[in-house]
Amino acid sequence: MRIGDTVPDYAIEVRNLKKSYGNFTAVNGISFNVRKGEIFSLLGPNGAGKTTTIEIMEGVRTRDSGIVSILGIDPGKDRKALLNIAGILPQDFNFINNVTPMESLRFYIGSMSAESDPMELLAMVELDDKSNTVFEKLSGGQKQKLGLAMSLVNDPEVIFLDEPTAGLDPISRRTIWKVIGDLKKRGKSIVLTTHYLEEAENLADYVSIINHGEIVANGSPSDIVRENHDHDTMVVHVDDQTVMRGIDLGVNYTIQGNSVTISLTENAQFFSVVEKFRQLGINITDLTLKRESLEDVFIRMVNGDNSNEN
Amino acid sequence: MKINRILGYFRLHSISFLRSKSGVFFVVIFPLILMLIFGSIFGGTTSNKTNLIVQNLDPGQQSWGLVNVLNHTDLFSIKIIGNNENISSAASHMSIDQGIVIPANFTANYHNNSIFIRYYHNPSSQYSSSVNLLINNILLQYYGGSNSQSVKVNIDSLPISATIPKPVDYYLPGLIGFTMLNGVFTTIYQVPNYRQKKIFRQLSFSGLTKSEWLASSTLFFYVITLISDLILYVVGLLFFGIKISLSPVNVIVAAITIFFGMLIFISLGLIAGIATKNEETASIIGNLIFFPMLFLSGVFFPTSFMPPFLLTISSFLPLTYFINALNSILIFNDASSVALDIILMGIGAAVLFGVSSYLASRIEDF
Numbered sequence: 001m002r003i004g005d006t007v008p009d010y011a012i013e014v015r016n017l018k019k020s021y022g023n024f025t026a027v028n029g030i031s032f033n034v035r036k037g038e039i040f041s042l043l044g045p046n047g048a049g050k051t052t053t054i055e056i057m058e059g060v061r062t063r064d065s066g067i068v069s070i071l072g073i074d075p076g077k078d079r080k081a082l083l084n085i086a087g088i089l090p091q092d093f094n095f096i097n098n099v100t101p102m103e104s105l106r107f108y109i110g111s112m113s114a115e116s117d118p119m120e121l122l123a124m125v126e127l128d129d130k131s132n133t134v135f136e137k138l139s140g141g142q143k144q145k146l147g148l149a150m151s152l153v154n155d156p157e158v159i160f161l162d163e164p165t166a167g168l169d170p171i172s173r174r175t176i177w178k179v180i181g182d183l184k185k186r187g188k189s190i191v192l193t194t195h196y197l198e199e200a201e202n203l204a205d206y207v208s209i210i211n212h213g214e215i216v217a218n219g220s221p222s223d224i225v226r227e228n229h230d231h232d233t234m235v236v237h238v239d240d241q242t243v244m245r246g247i248d249l250g251v252n253y254t255i256q257g258n259s260v261t262i263s264l265t266e267n268a269q270f271f272s273v274v275e276k277f278r279q280l281g282i283n284i285t286d287l288t289l290k291r292e293s294l295e296d297v298f299i300r301m302v303n304g305d306n307s308n309e310n
Numbered sequence: 311m312k313i314n315r316i317l318g319y320f321r322l323h324s325i326s327f328l329r330s331k332s333g334v335f336f337v338v339i340f341p342l343i344l345m346l347i348f349g350s351i352f353g354g355t356t357s358n359k360t361n362l363i364v365q366n367l368d369p370g371q372q373s374w375g376l377v378n379v380l381n382h383t384d385l386f387s388i389k390i391i392g393n394n395e396n397i398s399s400a401a402s403h404m405s406i407d408q409g410i411v412i413p414a415n416f417t418a419n420y421h422n423n424s425i426f427i428r429y430y431h432n433p434s435s436q437y438s439s440s441v442n443l444l445i446n447n448i449l450l451q452y453y454g455g456s457n458s459q460s461v462k463v464n465i466d467s468l469p470i471s472a473t474i475p476k477p478v479d480y481y482l483p484g485l486i487g488f489t490m491l492n493g494v495f496t497t498i499y500q501v502p503n504y505r506q507k508k509i510f511r512q513l514s515f516s517g518l519t520k521s522e523w524l525a526s527s528t529l530f531f532y533v534i535t536l537i538s539d540l541i542l543y544v545v546g547l548l549f550f551g552i553k554i555s556l557s558p559v560n561v562i563v564a565a566i567t568i569f570f571g572m573l574i575f576i577s578l579g580l581i582a583g584i585a586t587k588n589e590e591t592a593s594i595i596g597n598l599i600f601f602p603m604l605f606l607s608g609v610f611f612p613t614s615f616m617p618p619f620l621l622t623i624s625s626f627l628p629l630t631y632f633i634n635a636l637n638s639i640l641i642f643n644d645a646s647s648v649a650l651d652i653i654l655m656g657i658g659a660a661v662l663f664g665v666s667s668y669l670a671s672r673i674e675d676f
């Protein structure tokens with residue numbers, strides 16, 4: 001398929017992308033699509049190849065092979081066109097030490113002939129009170145917020161955010177989430193990398209988990225969990241733990257104080273366990289059922305992969 | 311190249327420069343301090359002997375007797391110049407207010423009991439008429455007084471036609487050279503720093519291209535250099551009454567010279583900055599370029615006062631040529647004599663700037 005033939009529904013297409021540094025393969029033939037107006041998240045442990053992939057999409061890094069198309073633009077060929085439609089927040093965002101957020105945004109607005117209001121951008125990321133503080137005096141999180149504001153100066157259609165909430169406090173993190181959510185509402189397509197699995201779970205429509213430069217799982221966060229979950233966890237509180245002694249529930253369980261943690265590998269086991277408690281006349285004072293989170297699945301996938309290699 | 315991006319970065323860079331105290335200090339304040347210090351130390355009297363140029367056109371013996379007489383008084387520091395030199399321009403280049411020319415027939419005249427010399431003096435020097443009297447008296451005493459043979463002494467007094475610069479006048483071209491040299495440091499530190507922090511990459515997201523960055527940085531440094539030079543001139547004028555020739559032609563030619571000089575030093579800084587990966591190495595290389603030129607290119611005193619072996623080193627330093635050219639233009643009011651030098655500087659600047667732009671174009675991520 002030619003790059004020009006991009007299915008209109010897709011904002012981004014990546015096909016069989018490869019990149020090596022010397023003889024180390026950082027990205028080993030990955031493919032994915034991002035629909036227009038969708039938040040796509042790349043997950044993976046340190047060194048998985050997320051930044052390499054996103055920088056190739058941003059036109060910052062060259063690729064060895066594969067096809068990359070951002071709204072029909074090949075970032076390796078037409079960086080200028082890409083910068084017109086793309087907003088970029090790099091990992092470890094940095095800027096000139098002694099200029100203020102206001103001055104920096106004015107420079108970007110002028111350079112891009114954009115129309116945005118710097119104060120509005122700063123207010124959006126809740127940095128308006130620091131508009132006149134020089135960059136080196138901003139905190140890590142405030143710098144990150146400025147980086148996000150800078151990436152949005154020209155109202156881009158596609159936005160690349162490489163770990164936008166790394167090192168942010170929970171409140172600032174939610175501010176950024178809100179900005180990202182609002183961008184999605186306005187139909188923007190967003191590529192997001194993160195180490196916070198709950199972030200991907202909350203924000204992303206589609207997730208690719210990448211490890212050692214290869215995609216190991218694909219899909220919406222709930223699909224990934226459904227397809228890859230190993231067991232669910234049921235936690236039951238009982239009046240008196242002594243009643244549990246020597247009881248066979250037919251499944252694995254552990255007891256801690258008055259709470260019993262039961263591992264369910266099949267949905268049907270839930271009913272049989274409840275039935276067992278009823279038959280034994282054990283009073284259940286509280287019951288919670290926990291599905292594995294994306295994080296549980298992620299850790300298992302990534303660790304499993306590592307143990308294979310060792 | 312888009313002018314709005316060049317000017318936008320120019321603005322951002324200016325803000326950053328003005329806020330960085332070290333930048334302002336080195337480019338504007340430091341040269342001023344140097345001028346004030348050196349001007350105060352050497353600006354007034356130079357020595358307790360009076361400088362006197364002597365040009366002896368007489369092939370005979372008697373004329374050297376006269377030179378000896380003047381020398382023995384210990385009142386003069388005598389500078390002999392060659393027979394085909396022009397005494398006015400020699401006076402001007404050596405900053406000496408007076409001189410004598412001994413004519414070719416001196417020995418012959420002496421034997422006819424009458425000697426004659428020409429005395430040249432700087433009309434604007436308040437001392438030169440007393441020096442004239444002094445020489446007259448010395449010669450009268452020696453040739454006329456108690457000697458067995460009485461010789462008539464005749465001195466013809468003539469003005470020197472060129473302007474005689476004072477030592478302090480040399481500080482301006484020298485310090486202008488110093489301000490150009492600062493271009494080395496502004497780029498040599500910035501490039502590895504911006505590369506390490508990936509600021510070039512961040513700037514590129516605004517659409518700013520490498521050539522726009524280079525054009526903007528160069529323009530900025532040129533403006534800063536000119537402002538700093540203007541301040542130096544005003545302070546030099548107010549404090550030391552330095553005299554330079556500021557005809558429109560001289561100003562334009564000097565501005566072109568400064569432009570080429572700044573371009574050469576920015577390019578040297580850029581090449582060194584790109585070649586090094588961190589600021590420490592950059593600073594060592596910067597100092598290696600900076601200090602020899604600072605002391606051996608005539609920043610603080612004219613190279614003509616240097617011993618020959620230093621002159622040889624000096625002749626390899628590009629700054630020497632800029633300061634010599636600025637001396638010719640601003641002090642000796644002789645812009646036409648440096649036309650060839652300026653063309654060569656222009657070629658040198660273009661080549662170095664081309665090389666550095668090429669290297670800059672290969673900085674990754676920008």
Ligand SMILES: Nc1ncnc2c1ncn2[C@@H]1O[C@H](COP(=O)(O)OP(=O)(O)OP(=O)(O)O)[C@@H](O)[C@H]1O
Nearest residue numbers: 021024026044045046047048049050051052053091
């Ligand atoms: N410029 C480079 N030269 C050599 N190797 C590199 C370079 N950049 C990245 N790598 C290597 O490529 C691999 C992938 O790096 P990348 O930055 O893409 O990982 P990442 O998934 O973004 O990790 P993190 O979560 O830590 O940001 C790593 O093993 C890294 O060491």
Ligand SMILES: [Mg+2]
Nearest residue numbers: 050051052091
């Ligand atoms: Mg990364």
